[in-house]
Amino acid sequence: MRIALVDSGIGMLSTAAAVHAARPDADLFLSMDPDHMPWGARTPDEVIGRALAGARAAWEAAGGVDAVVVPCNTASVHGLSRLREEFEPAVPVIGTVPAIKPAARSGGPIAVWSTAATTRSGYQRRLVDTFAEGLEVTAVACVGLAEAVESADPLEVADAVSYAAGLTPPDVRAVVLGCTHYDLVGEQIVAGLGEGVALHTAAHAVAAQTLRRVGDLPHQGRPGRVRVLASGRPAELPTAALTYPAGRALMALESTARPL
Structure with missing residues (x-):
């Protein structure tokens, strides 16, 4: 199972950690956008463009994914329809709604x-x-x-x-x-x-919805790994991410030095 998470920065960490807790064997592709963050101040068209770029970068890095998760309220509001036009029905796209x-x-x-x-x-x-x-x-x-x-x-x-x-x-x-x-x-x-x-x-609800949409794919028989992208470039988790328990948990899975 390969899941892409698309956000401007480390706001995705809580959702990524919830996905990992629910499906520990899933490989996670964390597509952040430090070159253009924050997205909240950008126009709707700009947000759509950045969300699409992040999802496409994760798709290419993974060689295809089983789901695209958007753990960002701004990107969900503006970009979800366009992302679904591009990826669904083959790949489910899951947005985030305040609880x-x-x-x-x-x-x-x-x-x-x-x-x-x-x-x-x-x-x-x-x-x-x-x-x-x-x-x-x-x-x-x-x-x-x-x-x-x-x-x-x-x-x-x-x-x-x-x-x-x-x-x-x-x-x-x-x-x-x-x-x-x-x-x-x-x-x-x-x-x-x-x-x-x-x-x-919303993190646990988004994780649960992601697994419902993906379906019962076979377990990989190994712990899932994490790949980080920074505006499309291979990267590591930002230092700031390690301040938070979710970031430290994901760091233990991070595998940017070798392909997944």
Whole structure:
């Protein structure tokens, strides 16, 4: 089983780690785009182009893949349809949606932590209207948090979490993490909000959906390996990735020196 994950940076780590936990023999191709990140500030056409370039690079490096996973809300909003036009039906393409629906099952009030661009988007408003109708939902624009996580600067992360926590109503008991970067600092977010707050992330749901779409392929009889691409070039996991448990777990599988 060969799975491509396409994102601008290390926000994909939590989803990649969840895929590995669910299917330890799968080979993972992590296609990052450091030359053009962050994608959130780019136009929809630019995001589509970068997502396609990342998926094509992973396909070529792997000699074909069994699934393309997009663990990025921005790329899912803008690029999923175009990716599916190119790869499906032969290869399933799985996007990422903020976990508003499961958070709403427990009732409100809810907060949705997202990038400033996603917070302003009609996409997020439609999700709230569809899955959390009648509930009190606060959209929190987490200015600088994704960038702080990407840099792995603990002071910047602490400041960004504190800023977002200050915008979150004190009676909120469920917080949806609407950017996959935020998954990597979940403990810091809980500490900033208080232990009574439940975090809802998409990583495990995306991993489960990926394996459902791929189907029951035979196990390879060996542990899966990781190949990293940086804007299409063979690379290693960024140093910042090793700050996070998901990054360290994937580093143990990394095999960039020899072909898979």
